[in-house]
Amino acid sequence: MRARGARGGRTALVLALGGAGAIVLVALLAPVLAPYPEDATGAAETAQLLRPPSAAHWFGTDELGRDVFSRVLYGARIGPVVAVAVVTVSLVVGTVIGVVAGYFGGWIDELLMRLTDVFLAVPALLLALALATVLAPGPVGLTVALTVTWWPWYARLVRGETASVVGRPYIEACRALGLGHRRTLVRHVLPNASTPLLVQASTDVGGVLLVASGLSFLGLGPQPPTPDWGLMVEQSQNYFTTHWWLGTFPGAAIMLVAGVCFLLGDVVRDRFDPRHVPRPTQRA
Amino acid sequence: MVSARDAAWLQLRDVRVRFGSSDAEPVVRVDELPLDEREFLGLAGESGAGKTTVGLTVLGLTRRAGAHVRGSIRLAGEELLSMPERRLRRLRGSTMTLIPQNPATAFNPVLPVGVTVLRTLRLHGCSRAEARGRAAAGLERVGLSAAHLDRHPHQLSGGQLQRVAIALASALRTRLLIADEPTSALDVTAQAQICTLLTQLRAEHGTAVLFISHDLALLAGLCDRIAVLHRGRVIEDRPATELVTAPHADRTRQLLAAAPRLRGLPVPGPRDRRGEEPGDENREARDDGYDEEAADGASGP
């Protein structure tokens, strides 16, 4: 057990951190890195339609003559950003609800947990799909829809951690000493719950990206001409057989980012909890 | 001080067990440790002395845990350390087996104990009917019945589970038992029962037992010989009575001092009080005595 992948662990760590760093850099520096920044949203060039990958256009050009490479780089500012936003907001909402449920227990706990049960009973992609249908399509609607579906996972996780911490003697002592609820929670309960939460969150950014891209693919996310990866794959469908580069590169970008997120989650988990056995958690 | 017995049934010679790299400090360095048929050998020592590792090495289970083993372990004239895994595996269970430290965790929690018992008997060549019969007979011998085969581990007490383990050894007609602190997780009554059953097993099948424990009082009451292990070395190996009445090594004296029932009391003869012996004294001061370091290394892959 101790020796489990010690060497492989180092490689995975470097890969995960390096990959995450590279993705953040690409998102930040897209305007600088992209050879044709104006192609990100518009600028049809009829002279350059559907050109295969070349030195001038590394990933080729699309049906409007736009540089696919530039658009894929800009895509790092959409899907991943939505994913991070969803996870962050869900984390906050879920933590508040979970801590309240776990700390106070009793009927509050019962009520909140049954509520999360209801949300968890609907697969995330489906609930988000239904919500995204009634909300206005676009990145904001997508983020809202996904957040509504994602918080219960954190609520349940935090509730479990909190409930297990609350039983421990030092928390009883805090209560006995008359420390306020808020102080006890913030100082003593939350830090204990943060590690599993962070592990879950880093994995989830990848999971949310996949679901968000799926929704985009169904037309429920950002609308054209936004260079969203899921949308780009969707728009490439009609050309896929003859012009493979249109959909292949954006799809590969999704896979790359999701893979790095999953790897990061694994690495963080191995660091903090090497004996962990993954419990079934839902990705979507 | 060690009496050399070349013709011993089980003979450990120059055994070195290392974890990690092959030039690491050995966890076990036993120059000589013989065990005859029908003999009860107590293996004493404090936590981390390497007792469990010695036991698992005899069974050939330390190498799987990444240990480097050198030296010689001969059983009935056959060298175990150079034996191919396939043959060694056949000896396990049929010729030698383990009586676990904590019976509560030694049975698969999601299977009825009977599944393990019957599968083991079938593995060692019994037909379905024969396995049933032998298992039932074995269980009756230890005061249980065939009905206990259908129970899950959590439905049986530690003592009952340990008796199932002994019943299995008896049904397998196992010749050598490596009993790794088999009573340390049990209450006093169950402990006494287990010790009695082990001696009965010897009477019936001529079973030899390597009884691992840090509790010299228990060993003195049960064993013919006691070997004291300290940092992987045998520092004293003598007849049980002799060892507890007139210990040579300081470590042995310390171990004796830690066994409250022997302090200032007349030392019992080896066999005359085995049944009721480990009874009346207070035992809460006693740690689990599990060789944590060694066991940790031995159990991980």
Added chain:
Amino acid sequence: MKRARSGRGRPMIRYAARRSVLSALVAFGVVVLTYLIARVVPSDPAGVWAGPRASAVERARVRAELGLDRPVAEQIVSYLTGVSRGDWGLSVLTHRPVLTDLLTRLPNTLQLVLAGMVIGLAVGIPAGLFAARWHGGTVDRLVRSGALLSAAIPTFWLALLLQTLIASRLDLLPIAGSYDRAVMGAHPVTTVTGLPLLDAVLTGNGVAATDLLDHLLLPALVVASYPAAVLARMVRASILDAVGEPHIQMVRALGFPERVVLGRFALRLAWNPVLQLTALIFGYSLVNTFLVEAVFDYPGLGRYAADAVQSLDVPAVVGVTLLVALLYLAANLAVDLAQAALDPRVALR
């Protein structure tokens, strides 16, 4: 022996009852949730319900029809009674009752999900087992990176790639649809279970079965990708966790070969988490088929949902949501009960 059985039976029954009641409560909650999505979240529920092309008069009619002018509690009650009576609304797109639409498409989707899960289990469990058996080695590394990749691959993209490569370029399998019209015309399948492929096999209709299988294979492979990945990871981790346990040491000491030690004794411990995971995977795959069906033009729930989404057919979308959620709940309940039967400690918790 008798006593042991009945001693085990009573907590089991109590557990089953408790789980069923909880599931019913959650199902009720899901209905309320879908109601909220359909009638409360949108700014103009009547407009959404009537469809984007409805006139003002039509909207007013729908508003009255849906009872949106009545108190919310009353609305929920009437929605609930409607749903429980099978009145799931009319589809804006097909102008037919949503429930009828759903039930005609469900078998195709179930068939796809089940096929995907069977492949996922058949690949994932052995892969996890092999990875654990030679853990740290090449096999392990391959399985781990394979699992990471197939969990990270976007479903719709994988579907497109396979469709283009295998169906289009290599022409090995059909590009889309669930059957060939000509084949089905010549060899119609008699309905037995409702699942077309199973029916064709059961009635000995070899030609139709082959055709159905050809159409099912690629989509099912795509659906299987995620289940195989998570199952492999789960099985591997469960086995590696069990390997340190004393009872594994014990069966080794009893002479079992490593193959049996891991494949029978250690894997047995993984059954429960695997089962639990299977319910999750079922729910996930059910929804994942939405993307797969969209690519392969496979006439199931997912295609229906995708079409409904495209035309903002809210009754249909809500209907799909409700149906899938109820199926998923049922699967979870079944798994909970199966778990308690496999590991009696579960019922005692």
